Amino acid sequence: MDKRQVVFGMLGTQLDTGSGPKRWEKWRPTVALGMHEDFVPDRVELLLDERRFGKLATQVCEDLVQMAPDTVVHRHDVYMADPWEFEGVYACLHDFLAAYPFAPDEEDYYIHITTGTHVSQICWFLLTESRHFPGRLLQTSPPRKQDSDQAGTYALIDLDLSRYDRIAQRFAQQQLQDRDLLKSGIATRNAAFNRMIEQIEIVATRSRAPMLLTGPTGAGKSHLARRVFDLKKLKHQLPGRFVEVNCATLRGDGAMSTLFGHTKGAYTGAASDRAGLLRSAHQGLLFLDEIGELGLDEQAMLLRALEDKRFLPVGSDREVESDFQLIAGTNRDLQEAVRAGRFREDLLARLNLWTYQLPGLAQRREDIEPNLAFELERFSREQHQQVRFNAEARARYLSFATGADAAWAGNFRDLGASVMRLATLANAGRIQTEGVEEEIGRLRQQWAGGVMPSPLDALLGDAVQELDRFDRVQLEEVVRVCAQAKSLSAAGRELFAVSRTQRASTNDADRLRKYLARFGLDWEQVRGARS
Structure with a gap:
């Protein structure tokens, strides 16, 4: 019908x-x-x-x-x-x-x-x-x-x-462009990171609620916050400024004044009125990095400013207004900080509507290659000097950078600094293998205070990159036991302690010798790993 x-x-x-x-x-x-x-x-x-x-x-x-x-x-x-x-x-x-x-x-x-x-x-x-x-x-x-x-x-x-169809295609294309902006044009490959960016693009476009970015230092929280601002500015959603402050640098009375401003004579040294960062961010975006470092008094004032868009500058009895969007960043566990009494639970509840965990570079090894190209292009653009890897040098750097032994303790900051050193020292705009080997040595030395290089690097050199991850982990344990054992037989007895009880006749030393030979190693070489 x-x-x-x-x-x-x-x-x-x-x-x-x-x-x-x-x-x-x-x-x-x-x-x-x-x-x-x-x-x-x-x-x-x-x-x-x-x-x-x-x-x-x-x-x-x-x-x-x-x-x-x-x-x-x-x-x-x-x-x-x-x-x-x-x-x-x-x-x-x-x-x-x-x-x-x-x-x-x-x-x-x-x-x-x-x-x-x-x-x-x-x-x-x-x-x-x-x-x-x-x-x-x-x-x-x-x-x-x-x-x-x-x-x-x-x-x-x-x-x-x-x-x-044509309108839907246009919207889809615009979404891809917006997500590309959030990633600074880097063709990232990590699936989890790309899914996170897709949601951030939707939230940034549709919402002005606070956003919380968590993750280790150097994971890109500040960079992403600025890209969110650029996206909202492009869509005419935020006519104001991007204002950034690292809360870890705010101490004592100066913290309140920096954030909320003060009136002339509010305290010794306050020679004139000061607007403060919250007022500077009016109709814009305020990025508070390391928000977990804020004191409890500053947290209470910030919560009031978020909820009422009003607050009192230091020394003033008249409230001022500021309507800003907040993005907060932290490398701390704020839930643990709440339990320890160092962070206000009501402020965390206000920030926790949209929370995104940014993975470190070591968890995004597939993204090292496109980020390497981005950093090199940025150096060339800023220095007005074209710099490129030769094929062998690029392959060697990527082999190291994407391998399990590269700690990337400082995340993208380490990568950016590494590329800057390589490009600065490059002769005639070409990064050669010799320069890459020197840089790998610098990075290993830099990370030695944190994650120590594997002893397999000294034993096998570049051949370590040809090992399956399973074989690498197993061989590292064998080398560790051998380095601490007094003899080949003693190392064999410790390594084969379970399986040797199931054999009528055993020669642990010979069994261990054959295992090491699979990787081109002998007892004397492995004993050297002790040093």
Whole structure:
């Protein structure tokens, strides 16, 4: 069974007017709804102010039914104090739709947007796009001058944009560009990181709620916060500035003054008024890095500023306003800080709506190669000097950088500094293998205070990169035991302590010797690992 066609519309207090026989010579949009051969509504829901326009509505309804006898017209008395006041018009139409008994399984619905004020047309559009109205828009137009048919033309508009391939493609392309901006154009390969960026792009575009970025130092929290600001600025969502402060640098009385400002004479040395960073970030984005280092008093003031957009500068008895978006960064466990009494639970609850854990570089080894290219290109652009790896040097650096022995304790800061050193020392703009070997030595020495290089590096050199991870872990343990054992037999007895009990005759030393030989090693070499 075909669905019934139901049209909602406002009475056109100007366009629908007309009296006497000559009214039929004029195009009247509501009456014209009944003149189209291929689209005749079964029912028209007509909204009007009965007190002011009841007489006009009666004439329009009679003429519409004369054109389409099978069309039923329902009149709805709606009162709008000011039809040009957006909030009142939207509330009136919203309440009307909320109370209407829609039956979408049996009827198709249309909003006639040709009549009514521009404000009501905008409200109809918003209510349809947000699915408060379960239907489509109906736009009618008057006939051309040379046409004798007074019906004019009509067009149906479906606001489900996913139905329009070219629009959907454009939105998809824009999303990719926005995500590319958040990643600074780096073609990252880590699936978990890319999924996180996809969600951050959606949240950054749709929300002004605080965001919390966690992760180790150097993981890129500050960089990502600035990219979020750039994205929102591009979409005209934040007309203000990007303001960044590392909370670990704020100490004592200066912390309150730096964040919230002060008045002249508020304390010794306060020679003039100071706005403070929160006011500087008005209508912009404030990035508080290492927020876990803030004192409890500063945390309380920050919570008030987030909730009320108001706060007291130091030494002032008059509140000031600042409407900013906050992104906070930390490498601490704030839940643990709450349990220890070092961080306010209510502030964490306010920050914790959108929390994202940025992985360190060691957890994104597949992203080292594209980030290496990005850092090298950035150096070339900033120094106005083209620098490139030769093929062997690039392969050697990536082999080391993506290997399990590269600690990347400082994450992307380590990588950026490493590329800067390589590029600065490169002769004639070419990074050679010798320079890479020197740089690998620097990095190993730099990380020696944290994750020590594997003894396999000294024993096997570059060949260590050819080992499967399982073999590498197993061989490292064998080398460790051998380095501490007094003899080959003693090392064998410790390594094969379980399996030797299941054998009638054992030669642990020979068994260990054959195992080491698989990797081109002998007992004397391995004993040297002790030093």
